[in-house]
Amino acid sequence: MYVRIVTFALADLSPEAYTAHAEQIADAFTCWPGLLTKVWLADPADNTYGGVYFFESRDAAQASRGTAVFAGLLDSPHFEDLSIREFDVLDGPTAVTAGRLQAGGELGALADGALGVQFGRDGRAADDVRNDVTCP
Numbered sequence: 001m002y003v004r005i006v007t008f009a010l011a012d013l014s015p016e017a018y019t020a021h022a023e024q025i026a027d028a029f030t031c032w033p034g035l036l037t038k039v040w041l042a043d044p045a046d047n048t049y050g051g052v053y054f055f056e057s058r059d060a061a062q063a064s065r066g067t068a069v070f071a072g073l074l075d076s077p078h079f080e081d082l083s084i085r086e087f088d089v090l091d092g093p094t095a096v097t098a099g100r101l102q103a104g105g106e107l108g109a110l111a112d113g114a115l116g117v118q119f120g121r122d123g124r125a126a127d128d129v130r131n132d133v134t135c136p
Helices: 015-031 058-064 068-075 091-100 126-130
Strands: 002-010 035-043 048-055 079-088
Touching: 002 058, 015 035, 015 068, 048 058, 058 079, 068 079
Parallel strands: none
Antiparallel strands: 002 048, 002 079, 035 048
């Protein structure tokens, strides 16, 4: 497994407008081969936003850099102080502790060094959600 952590500050964009935009483009991430899940981050008090991405592999993370969504992140005038960091995962201890990874009970748990079933906003499994999205 491989993890990417992205953070940025909003510039000339309200938190509400950003949240609406994030909800609008969230389905596009289901098209990224090898992306296991993305957790969206928000700290309005500090004007820090971003995401934590869990990939099957470093190669999958690298491939995602060629997508229009990733290019939009880099090119957006509304994102300042952009930070993109990537990490290998220590599989042994992660397998012990990651079972607690939940967001309202909808993310599922990490098991055997890989993420288990992931759920979309409407509670359907990600594979079902992915079938509703047209990927380029």
